[in-house]
Amino acid sequence: MASVKRARQKELKNINKEENQENSKVIKRNINIPEAITVRELANRMAEQSSSVIKFLFGMGVTVTINQTLAADTAEYLVKEFGHNPIREEKAEEIIKKIKESRAENLKNRPPIVTVMGHVDHGKTSVLDVLRSSNVVSGEFGGITQHIGAYQIESQGNKLTFIDTPGHAAFTEMRARGSKLTDVVVLVVAADDGVKPQTVESIKHAKAANVPIVVAINKCDLPDADPQKIKNQLLEHELIAEDLSGDTLMVEISAKTKLNLDKLIDAIVLQAEILDLKTDFESKATGIVLESKIDIGRGPVATIIVTTGTLKKGDFFVSGFRWGKVRAIINDKGANINDALPSTPVEILGINGAAKSGDDFIVLDNEKEAKTLSENRAQERKEGKNPLTFATQESAFTDKSTEELNLIIKSDVHGSSEAIKNAVSQIKHDEVKPNIILSDIGMVTETDVTLAKASNAVLIAFNVKPSKEAKKLAENENIKISSYNIIYEVLDYIKKKMSGLLSPDVKETIIGTAQILEIFKVSGAGKVAGSKVTEGEITNVSEVRIIRDGAVIYTGKVGTLFREKNQVKEVSNGQECGITVKDYMDFQKNDTIEAFSKTSTERSI
Numbered sequence: 001m002a003s004v005k006r007a008r009q010k011e012l013k014n015i016n017k018e019e020n021q022e023n024s025k026v027i028k029r030n031i032n033i034p035e036a037i038t039v040r041e042l043a044n045r046m047a048e049q050s051s052s053v054i055k056f057l058f059g060m061g062v063t064v065t066i067n068q069t070l071a072a073d074t075a076e077y078l079v080k081e082f083g084h085n086p087i088r089e090e091k092a093e094e095i096i097k098k099i100k101e102s103r104a105e106n107l108k109n110r111p112p113i114v115t116v117m118g119h120v121d122h123g124k125t126s127v128l129d130v131l132r133s134s135n136v137v138s139g140e141f142g143g144i145t146q147h148i149g150a151y152q153i154e155s156q157g158n159k160l161t162f163i164d165t166p167g168h169a170a171f172t173e174m175r176a177r178g179s180k181l182t183d184v185v186v187l188v189v190a191a192d193d194g195v196k197p198q199t200v201e202s203i204k205h206a207k208a209a210n211v212p213i214v215v216a217i218n219k220c221d222l223p224d225a226d227p228q229k230i231k232n233q234l235l236e237h238e239l240i241a242e243d244l245s246g247d248t249l250m251v252e253i254s255a256k257t258k259l260n261l262d263k264l265i266d267a268i269v270l271q272a273e274i275l276d277l278k279t280d281f282e283s284k285a286t287g288i289v290l291e292s293k294i295d296i297g298r299g300p301v302a303t304i305i306v307t308t309g310t311l312k313k314g315d316f317f318v319s320g321f322r323w324g325k326v327r328a329i330i331n332d333k334g335a336n337i338n339d340a341l342p343s344t345p346v347e348i349l350g351i352n353g354a355a356k357s358g359d360d361f362i363v364l365d366n367e368k369e370a371k372t373l374s375e376n377r378a379q380e381r382k383e384g385k386n387p388l389t390f391a392t393q394e395s396a397f398t399d400k401s402t403e404e405l406n407l408i409i410k411s412d413v414h415g416s417s418e419a420i421k422n423a424v425s426q427i428k429h430d431e432v433k434p435n436i437i438l439s440d441i442g443m444v445t446e447t448d449v450t451l452a453k454a455s456n457a458v459l460i461a462f463n464v465k466p467s468k469e470a471k472k473l474a475e476n477e478n479i480k481i482s483s484y485n486i487i488y489e490v491l492d493y494i495k496k497k498m499s500g501l502l503s504p505d506v507k508e509t510i511i512g513t514a515q516i517l518e519i520f521k522v523s524g525a526g527k528v529a530g531s532k533v534t535e536g537e538i539t540n541v542s543e544v545r546i547i548r549d550g551a552v553i554y555t556g557k558v559g560t561l562f563r564e565k566n567q568v569k570e571v572s573n574g575q576e577c578g579i580t581v582k583d584y585m586d587f588q589k590n591d592t593i594e595a596f597s598k599t600s601t602e603r604s605i
């Protein structure tokens, strides 16, 4: 059945192609295709009727509305089929890829970008402050160190960039917005206090993002400091110190007495060397927005961290759907500079509005490119995401590789957390599997919600409640927190969510065929196919295919069914009738109308 369908579609494609090529003999246009475009806009650009585009897609088995957004690939295909010349507007990703297609000779190690995490009061801010101040040469730029959201230090020829907002909340929020800006996490654990809930959360967030951890065991100046105890506690969380035969770098420091800060820097540098953070220093710059503000006097200011290439004064750029020309670059020492190398945090003036933290930042060749890309992005934002592609349509028919259902489970006690974890690991299926990215004890927090968003995860609260802030954030971000107090209900829910990732079984049954004998025009109803049912029956709600010389030329739905000018619900084998088909009138004598019904059965685990 499926192969017949495919063969028919192929023939149909050829027919449509010929028809469209016929039409296109009139004018062949160059059609600009952005990353996503609505059916209406594409039809406008081709000077075709929207209905022709919809009809064409319908013939391909793809149902769309006039306002549906099409992906560039789909739009390009259509433009060719309609006989025009598609010109793809370059995708941001392609531009970035091109920028990143760096020449080997330009590749150099860039400084690592570091985020400091850990439990409250363990000394994150102190570590960030002491590292920053130890590096500020007194009197340099009037001794002013700007707080621009990140800073860079230099130690023995090695540069390191630190994000100024400590903690995993900001880190995961950035991920939720699609940006990975951290190469190394420094986990600060107070030697007199030990591993605490936020220490564990930090470990889990860093692991979920696949970012290596360097442990700074802080407050080692205190008499009751017990670094060995910390190392033993961290074992439980799979952070194994080198002296315990593991590979996690751990340094015993004191932010207060500045003990071993140089060793901490060495450990971060070593971890960065392992990561081999090479990038092209010569190409046009790309970066990520860290924060942004509207400054009275200076206008919109964005702090960005350059990730590739060299940013120069005068560069044209886009950032999200904003654009601009770099009017000034100010570094973390408050100095005006002319260019910024990879991993450098800088403030930028010249953007045409407030950027969003987490937005990308891409330097383009000229003003026109920057403007066009920014306009396209603004347009896409208006039209909504998830443009339609043939791939998304086809996914229902093709075998998928294994899907994963990401899970975040917060529970009341260790026992329930373990029991749920064990039970979840028993759920096995060929096409979909559960993946616990965080299983922890305690109430659902804002960071859990952000992590759920960043990882597209299902968030389950077992015998615990979300905090007020988490509840509010979940509502705003449209993240569902599912609360349970019975384990098998949790499992049922997980299975249901996993089942949702399975494509449904779609079965098609042919219920009848009719032969077109005559075409009539009826006022109010348009063209009616005067037909005789030759098999089964046709109903007024049937889906139908119009078949001409063995090829499907249209697939749609019955509009109205007539017998002797009366509207009827069904017509049986041997009877003559009039049939209209929704949005279709180009019937011909001897066409076959095939009526079918589709049933789709949801599969479950």
Ligand code: GDP
Pocket: 118, 119, 120, 121, 122, 123, 124, 125, 126, 127, 166, 218, 219, 220, 221, 222, 253, 254, 255, 256, 257
């Ligand atoms: P954060 O909440 O993790 O950012 O922690 P803070 O940096 O604010 O530090 C919390 C408290 O611990 C402050 O009172 C600091 O002065 C103190 N503190 C931080 N580092 C050290 C240290 O190495 N030794 C001692 N004795 N106290 C420290």
